[in-house]
Amino acid sequence: MNFRRLFLICLICFGIIFAVNFTLARQKMIQIKGSDTLVNLVQILAEAYMEKHPETPIAILGGGSGTGIAALINDTCDIANHSRPLKDKEINLAWEKGVEPIRFIIAVDGLSVIVNESIPIEKMTMDQIGAIYRGEIKNWKEVGGSNKPISLYGRQSNSGTYVFFQEHILGKQNYSPHMKRMNGNAQIIEGVIQDKYGIGYVGVGYVIDSRSGKVRKGIKVLKVSKNANSPAYSPSDKAAVDSGYYPIARPLFQSTNGKPKGAIWDFIKFETGPDGQKIVEREGFFTIGSAHKAQNEKNLK
Amino acid sequence: MKESRMSKIIGLNLIFGLVLLGLTPGLSALQSWKMTIYYDYTYDINDDGYLTEAEVDSNNRFFFRRAYFQYENKIAENIKFRFRYDADRKADDKFRPFVKHLFLEWKDLIPKSKIKVGMTETLTWSPIGEKKWGYRSVAKTLMDNYKGVTGKKIDATSADLGVSLSGVVSKEIRYAFMVSNGSHYSHPEKDKYKKFMGQLHLVPIAGLSLVGYADYEKQSEDESALTYKADIFLEMVEGLIFGGEWFVYDSDVNKVNDRQFNRSGFSFYGRYAAIPDKLNVFARYDRYEPNTEAKDDEINLIIAGVDFTPVHSSFKIQPNIWYYSYASPEKKDDIVFNLTFYYTF
Numbered sequence: 227m228n229f230r231r232l233f234l235i236c237l238i239c240f241g242i243i244f245a246v247n248f249t250l251a252r253q254k255m256i257q258i259k260g261s262d263t264l265v266n267l268v269q270i271l272a273e274a275y276m277e278k279h280p281e282t283p284i285a286i287l288g289g290g291s292g293t294g295i296a297a298l299i300n301d302t303c304d305i306a307n308h309s310r311p312l313k314d315k316e317i318n319l320a321w322e323k324g325v326e327p328i329r330f331i332i333a334v335d336g337l338s339v340i341v342n343e344s345i346p347i348e349k350m351t352m353d354q355i356g357a358i359y360r361g362e363i364k365n366w367k368e369v370g371g372s373n374k375p376i377s378l379y380g381r382q383s384n385s386g387t388y389v390f391f392q393e394h395i396l397g398k399q400n401y402s403p404h405m406k407r408m409n410g411n412a413q414i415i416e417g418v419i420q421d422k423y424g425i426g427y428v429g430v431g432y433v434i435d436s437r438s439g440k441v442r443k444g445i446k447v448l449k450v451s452k453n454a455n456s457p458a459y460s461p462s463d464k465a466a467v468d469s470g471y472y473p474i475a476r477p478l479f480q481s482t483n484g485k486p487k488g489a490i491w492d493f494i495k496f497e498t499g500p501d502g503q504k505i506v507e508r509e510g511f512f513t514i515g516s517a518h519k520a521q522n523e524k525n526l527k
Numbered sequence: 528m529k530e531s532r533m534s535k536i537i538g539l540n541l542i543f544g545l546v547l548l549g550l551t552p553g554l555s556a557l558q559s560w561k562m563t564i565y566y567d568y569t570y571d572i573n574d575d576g577y578l579t580e581a582e583v584d585s586n587n588r589f590f591f592r593r594a595y596f597q598y599e600n601k602i603a604e605n606i607k608f609r610f611r612y613d614a615d616r617k618a619d620d621k622f623r624p625f626v627k628h629l630f631l632e633w634k635d636l637i638p639k640s641k642i643k644v645g646m647t648e649t650l651t652w653s654p655i656g657e658k659k660w661g662y663r664s665v666a667k668t669l670m671d672n673y674k675g676v677t678g679k680k681i682d683a684t685s686a687d688l689g690v691s692l693s694g695v696v697s698k699e700i701r702y703a704f705m706v707s708n709g710s711h712y713s714h715p716e717k718d719k720y721k722k723f724m725g726q727l728h729l730v731p732i733a734g735l736s737l738v739g740y741a742d743y744e745k746q747s748e749d750e751s752a753l754t755y756k757a758d759i760f761l762e763m764v765e766g767l768i769f770g771g772e773w774f775v776y777d778s779d780v781n782k783v784n785d786r787q788f789n790r791s792g793f794s795f796y797g798r799y800a801a802i803p804d805k806l807n808v809f810a811r812y813d814r815y816e817p818n819t820e821a822k823d824d825e826i827n828l829i830i831a832g833v834d835f836t837p838v839h840s841s842f843k844i845q846p847n848i849w850y851y852s853y854a855s856p857e858k859k860d861d862i863v864f865n866l867t868f869y870y871t872f
Contacts, residue, residue, distance in 0.1 A: 272699070301766045302803035314639070314695070321698040324734020324762040392604075400604050403557060483765070 241430045254285040256490055260294015260307035261386050262410040263335060263429035264478055267509050268497075269306055271332075274505055275496050282489045291386025298481055299325050304490050308430070309335065311448065327481040330522050334512035336430040336461030337390065337474040340415065340445045342422050347371050349449035349458035352355075352407035352473055353367045356395045358425065361402025366423065378405040379417045379426035387411075390476055391427055419444035429478075430461045431510040450474060467512050477518065478511070492527060498522045552613045561597040561871065565664040566590060568866040576861030577853060591622055593664075605634040625713055627686050640694030646712055650705050650724040651754065652685035655738055659760045660796055662809055664869045665847050666830050669772045670756070670815055676826060676851075679817040681776040681790050682744070682752055686712040687722070701728040709744045720745040736760040752778035766800035781818075788820040796835075807834040809847075821841035825854040832867075843869040 246444060258268060265288040272284040286307075294306035299320045312320070312327060320327055339355055340348065345372055357363040358376055367373045380401060381388040408414045411428040418424035419442075435442045449458035452473045458472075459466035466472040486494055496502050503513040514522070571579040571586040579586070594614040595850055601607040612629035625752040630645030648654055656668045668682040688706025696702065702725075709722030722744040729737045745751045756774035773793040781788050796811035810831040817824050832847025845867040852860045 241808075300803075303802060318695055318698045318701075321733050322730050322736055322760075322762070326733060 229253060244314070252345055254283065256282060256305065256493060257297075257303040257511070258284060258286045258294075258305040258307060258480075259289060259297040259303040261285075261291045261309045261478070262288040262381075263309045263334075263387055263431070264307040264480075265410075265479075267333060267431055267506065267511060268480075268505045269503055270509060271497050271505055272459060272493070274501070275493055276474065279489070282493070290382065290384035291389070292384030295481070296349060298327060299323055301325070301483070304482065305486075308479045308481065309476065310389045311479070313389075325483045327483065328414070328485055328525050330480045330482075330494055330498060330525060331477040331514050331518040332480055332494075332502070333478045334467060334514060334518075335476050335478050336463075336467045336472050336512065337387065337476060338428055338430050338433050339448045339450060339460040339474075340426050340428060340433060341448060342418055342424045343444055343446045344422050345374060345425075345446065346372055347448065348446075351454050351458075352395060353453065355450065356399075359391070359396055359401055359405065360399055361404060374423045376425060377421045377423040378402055379408055379421070379424055380405045381414070381427075382407045385416040387427065387429065391474075394476075407441060415442060415445060424478050429511070433464070434510045436509075451477060462510075464512055468515065475512075477514075484514075485525065485527075494522075498526075557601040559599045559601075561595075561599075563593070563595040563597075563869075563871040564591075565593050565867055567592060568865045570866075571691045572848075572862040572864055573860070575859050576851065578851065578861045579857035579863065580859070592616070594624075595627070597628070603807045605636075607632050627712060637694065639696075640692060643691045643693075646686055646688050647691055647705075649684055649687050649707060650691070650703050650726045650740060651742060653738075653740070653756075653758065653772070655728060655736070655760070656758050656770065656772055659736075659768055660811070661768070661798060662832075662834070662845070662868055664843075665809070665832060665845055665865070666811070666849075669792050670774055672813070673790070673792065673815065675803075676813070676828060677790075677815050677817045679790055682709070682722075682754070683776070684711040688712070688716070689721075693726075699730050701730075702726065718746075734761060734763040736762075740760070746778070746780060750779035752776070752780065766803065767797065768799075769797045770872075771793075771795045776790070783818070783820065786820060788818045791816045791819060793825070796830075804840065805836050808832075809834065823855040827852045827854075832865075841870060841872045845869060 240422060265286060269286050270288055276282065276284060291308035291310055294308050295312060295316050297303040298306035299316065339350065346367065350369060354363065354369050359378060359380065363369060364376055366376055380391070392401065406417060408417060413433040414426040414428050415432060418426045433441055433445065433447050441447055447460060447462065449460050450473055451458035459471050461467065461472055463472060464507065467475045480494065482490060498514065498519065507513050531800045546626050555764035567590045569588050569590050573579055574586055585684045592615060596612040598610045608631055609628050612624050613627035614622055614624040616622055626646060628646055628648065630643045630647040636642055636651035652671055653668055656665060660668050667675070670681065670704050671685055673679065673681050673683060687709065689705055691703065691705035694701065705724040709720065710715040715833050716786055722742055724742040726738060731737070735761065740756040742754045743751065748810045754774060756772065759771045761769040771794065774791060777802045779787065781790065792813065792815045794811060794813040796809065798807055799808035804862040811829070813828040815826040815828070829850040830847060832845055834843055834845045836843050847865050847867060849865065850860065
């Protein structure tokens with residue numbers, strides 16, 4: 227009997243020692259997970275922050291908005307990156323698990339519809355893009371191109387971009403089952419470059435080649451109009467995005483469990499402040515407006 | 528030999544999955560497969576307990592406990608099918624596959640709800656409790672584990688043929704109902720009576736869940752069975768989950784010398800994520816009361832262990848210890864150590 231008790235006591239002590247040790251270790255590093263659209267931008271923001279604060283390491287992982295939000299709800303990250311708002315299901319689950327997501331907007335994205343550079347089309351309406359991605363339009367000639375099949379590239383279902391595009395472009399209807407579901411923006415761009423009949427959608431920060439400052443070779447960014455009677459705008463047109471004329475602009479979010487404190491607070495303050503916003507702009511995204519700034523400040527207080 | 532049989536089972540499952548994929552090539556992107564397997568290396572720490580004494584000549588063993596193969600096909604944004612094959616050791620000690628889930632799930636046919644039709648998980652099985660406990664690979668939850676520990680039946684099958692409706696009224700109120708055969712997923716229905724289950728899940732404040740459950744089934748013209756159950760879950764400290772479960776199984780069939788008795792039990796458990804995605808610790812206490820009218824038949828069970836993810840979430844090592852103690856002075860305590868291996872891919 228003594229042996230049994232000793233064994234159990236040892237096991238419990240072992241658990242406690244591990245728990246204390248690793249909890250202390252965990253508190254030192256900021257863990258960020260989620261949106262693939264945001265992963266590169268936040269990585270660059272984190273590197274800039276760590277240069278000034280080497281005592282605060284930051285680890286960033288992608289995986290999609292759904293993955294990041296799930297990680298926040300499951301206490302496996304400090305900040306979730308997401309390119310769509312939380313769903314009702316996620317809000318309910320967070321409540322059940324004692325998590326209170328506080329949301330910040332760190333950048334604005336003009337979601338970009340791209341095609342292979344050989345496609346002789348410069349613009350499309352929201353309806354046309356929706357019909358293409360629902361699988362109702364299957365040939366480029368139906369939207370003014372040549373008589374060739376359309377090859378669809380999109381994201382996997384745990385992507386915030388997938389959900390945003392489905393809600394705003396497809397009218398909440400199903401994607402075509404023939405769409406190739408890629409793991410990230412970079413894979414979509416690669417797919418469209420390689421595919422002469424390809425079309426895809428990516429965050430605006432991914433369409434510009436950082437070295438040349440121009441649109442990546444092999445793709446073309448389409449102008450998008452709300453309908454056939456309205457003018458079409460480019461997602462790189464800051465004025466059109468800011469004014470809401472570009473129809474598929476969206477805020478990019480970060481969420482924390484409760485109001486952020488300590489180093490997490492400081493990092494978000496940096497991202498949403500002047501230095502962070504300069505990086506946002508440099509990386510091809512758009513800076514946040516005054517309403518978003520005010521909301522961020524309120525949540526940081 | 529048994530491992531070879533297991534390989535055949537896995538092979539057949541994979542072939543079945545590939546055939547399904549071949550039948551619906553255009554929908555391949557909307558289909559998903561998942562395999563989950565767990566097995567133990569078990570070592571009896573003592574050799575003079577009620578259970579361990581009988582196994583004195585074989586005090587350590589490798590033991591394949593479970594293999595799941597799951598196929599899901601999302602045919603529309605709100606409709607999906609699920610097929611789950613399960614394999615475990617049956618009474619004849621052979622590792623056999625069987626259909627565990629085979630249902631259609633339709634979301635939002637009624638707003639903010641989910642309807643399932645077919646062979647689906649029951650509310651008795653407590654999907655919420657299973658998620659909060661989180662270690663089915665180590666031990667089933669109290670009611671599901673009842674027969675395994677006590678040897679007594681309580682009509683608490685984890686899956687059954689029927690229809691269920693679950694939904695959300697608000698973030699504070701969720702509900703579920705189910706009507707099923709009540710005959711267990713591995714048996715055909717033998718009578719005209721159906722089992723009715725209802726569950727109310729309240730989350731009055733963030734991180735506190737209260738779940739009430741009841742089911743009723745007529746078992747013959749004169750006999751019926753009723754189960755009532757309550758769960759509580761607390762998630763108010765980062766990484767820490769506490770849960771509790773209590774139930775009573777009240778069946779007219781349970782009689783000794785014309786005296787009716789109930790079966791009951793309660794369980795408390797907690798788990799803590801020491802390093803998120805890497806290392807968790809967990810512990811649980813169960814108390815089983817197989818006959819409320821009998822003395823000295825209670826069983827206490829303490830389970831404690833560590834959940835370690837060395838490389839990737841698809842592979843976990845979960846060393847755990849089970850300590851049984853018995854109210855009966857004739858039964859000596861048992862202590863069993865399991866090194867559980869968990870794979871999912």
